[in-house]
Amino acid sequence: MEYKDYYKIMALSREASQDEVKRAYRKLARKYHPDVSKETDAEAKFKELGEAYEVLKDPEKRAAYNELGTNWKSGQDFKPPPNWDEGFEFKGGGFTGGDAGDYSDFFEQLFGRAEFQSTHAGERHGAHPRGQDSHAKIHIDLEDSYHGATRTISLSTPEMTAQGQVQVKHRSLNVKIPKGIKPGQHIKLAGQGNPSMGNGLAGDLFLEIALNTHPLYRVAESDVYLDLPVTPWEAALGAKIIVPTPEGSVDLKIPANSKQGSKLRLTGRGLPTKIPGDFYIILQIVLPPADTEQAKAVYQHMQKTLDFNPRQSMGGLIP
Structure with a gap:
């Protein structure tokens, strides 16, 4: 995926005002509108320009884009830094123009396709319009979902200065993480969204949950997975070993003649959601290195005594 320098596309400095x-x-x-332009690449330029404007005209998207820093060059191979957008507050409303399908992979990787619908309290609170709801993503540890927690989070809210510049205001909130929450779910903080323009109530803040990368486990929906290294003899002969889980270690029986990638399930030991997920152990058979004379002798003995050809099932395709 290529980095897009939206400021270069629009021939602007990073300090340019919104005007x-x-x-x-x-x-x-x-200059580039396809109906009037004589440029040979007008259509592509016009599309690229529209994407750049979609980001830079929106103080929230612009502030988030600026967080990527100034070390990237247009066309450079790009991968968003981990958790780059954590804590950025976005108002409801989603895309503000154009067809979402017209945007590049770079844009969609950063801002996605989701559209949060704003709630305006004029519909619910009479003459005093309610402030807009806002949305932010926060990352929690897997253990927070298993046990519940209270965390202090930092939020960044883009604001416009009197000079038309975008600045970022920071604030901290204490948030209760409910036990069993899954990635993609939201925590609603009533009254922590955008203030009302009049005397109405403030909007709400919706925090989308994401999980920090864990050194051992990975999560899919409510299920948790662990890749477990085992020796060839543990897989072949069977074994009882101690396995770590987010809720503590368990004794696991490995069946004899287990194969690479075999999946073992601990029912109900996944995320403690309303319907608890399962915990899966994926066996990864690890071969000892033949880095000593003794180890080489063991492998040579196996070669001579075991009638084993892993390519036999391929028939005549392999000589």
């Missing part, structure tokens, strides 16, 4: 962004777009849109 300058608008003026640059109007000027370049006239």
Whole structure:
């Protein structure tokens, strides 16, 4: 995936005001509009310009984009830094123009396709409009979902200065993480969204949950997976070994003649959701290195005494 330098596309400095962004777009849109432009690559330029404007005209998207830093060059191979967008508050409303399908992979990797619908309290609170809801993503540890926790989170809210510049305001909140919450679910904090323009209630803040990368486990829906290294003799002969889980170690029986990738299940030991997930152990057979004369002798003995050809099932395809 290639990095897109939206400031370069719009011929702007990173310090440009929002008014300058608008003026640059109007000027370049006239130049590259496919209906009037004589440029050979007008359509592609116009599409690229629209994407850049979609980001830079929106203070929230622009502030998040700026977090990627200034060390990237247009066209450079790009992968978003881990948790790069954590704690950024976005108002409801989603895309503000164009067809989502017109955006590049770079745009969708950063901002996705999801559209949060704003709630305006004029519909629910009479004459005093309610503030907009806001949304942010936070990362928690897997153990927080297993046991529940209270965490202090930092949020970054883009704001416009009187000079039309985008600045980021920071705040901290104590958040209760409920036991059994899954990635993609939301925690609602009533009244912690955007303030009302009048005397109405503030909007709500919705925190989307993501999980920090764990050194041992990975999660799919409510199920948890562990890749477990085992020796060839443990897989071949069977064994009883101690296995770590987020809820503590358990004694696991490995059946004899287990194969690489065999899946063992501990029912109900996944995420403690309303319907608890399962915990899966995936066997990974690890061969000892033949790095000593003794180890080589063992392998040579196996070669001579075991009638074993792992390619036999391939028939005549292998000589």
